[in-house]
Amino acid sequence: MNPRSWPLAILAAFFLLAATGCGGGSLASVEGIVKLDGQPLEGAMVVFTPVGEHGQSASGLTKSDGTFELKAANGKTGAAPGEYKVVVSYSEVSGPPGGGPPDPSQVNDLMREMKKQATKDAKTKKAVVPAKYRNASTTPFQETVPPKGKITLELHSE
Numbered sequence: 006m007n008p009r010s011w012p013l014a015i016l017a018a019f020f021l022l023a024a025t026g027c028g029g030g031s032l033a034s035v036e037g038i039v040k041l042d043g044q045p046l047e048g049a050m051v052v053f054t055p056v057g058e059h060g061q062s063a064s065g066l067t068k069s070d071g072t073f074e075l076k077a078a079n080g081k082t083g084a085a086p087g088e089y090k091v092v093v094s095y096s097e098v099s100g101p102p103g104g105g106p107p108d109p110s111q112v113n114d115l116m117r118e119m120k121k122q123a124t125k126d127a128k129t130k131k132a133v134v135p136a137k138y139r140n141a142s143t144t145p146f147q148e149t150v151p152p153k154g155k156i157t158l159e160l161h162s163e
Contacts, residue, residue: 031085031086032077032081032082032083032084032085033083033084033085033086033150033151033152034074034082034083034151035053035063035065035074035075035083035084035148035150035151035152035156036072036073036074036075036155036156037051037072037073037152037155037156037157037158038067038070038071038072038073038155038156038157038158039051039067039071039073039093039158039160040071040157040158040159040160041133041134041160041161041162042160042161042162043159044071045067045069045070045071045072046067046071046093046095046133046134046160047067047068047069047070047071048066048067048095049066049067049071049073049093049094049095049134050064050065050066050067050093050094050095051064051065051066051067051073051075051091051092051093051158052064052091052092052093052094053075053084053089053090053091053148053150054089054090054091054092054141055085055087055088055089056087056088056089056090056147057087057088059087060085060087060089061077061078061079061085062078063075063076063077063078063083063084063085063089064076084150085150086150086151087149087150088147088148088149089147089148089149089150090141090144090146090147091144091146091147091148091156091158092138092139092140092141092144092146093134093138093139093144093146093158093160094134094138094139095132095133095134134160135160135161135162135163136163137163138160146158
């Protein structure tokens with residue numbers, strides 16, 4: 006290669022790397038199970054919130070056997086590599102029709118409804134999921150993506 010073409014080659018490589026990085030990066034599959042006092046917890050919302058300033062949340066709804074699979078905010082399956090605080094909440098607010106995972110564009114609305122329900126539940130009865138698991142600043146769960154296998158989140162009643 007001609008020494009005069011090195012700057013052009015370096016510039017081309019930079020633009021190629023920048024272009025491939027603009028798609029939001031690759032997502033890693035994240036699956037797991039949520040248990041409350043040793044029993045699978047159906048209908049729990051699991052939210053991975055990035056630690057630090059960068060990244061985007063991913064979430065999933067647990068099935069009847071307590072298992073979940075994360076979806077990124079863009080609707081694609083998985084979560085971006087990185088460190089996350091894991092929040093688990095539960096509400097009797099019904100999810101989307103058919104019992105599948107919520108549409109990622111509706112997660113914020115669903116979370117707002119769950120907060121309203123949690124406030125109501127706190128006034129009338131004990132919440133299903135203890136408060137420490139529902140808040141990113143108090144949750145004991147922190148996970149790295151990609152995980153080393155399926156994630157188990159063991160919750161305990163207070």
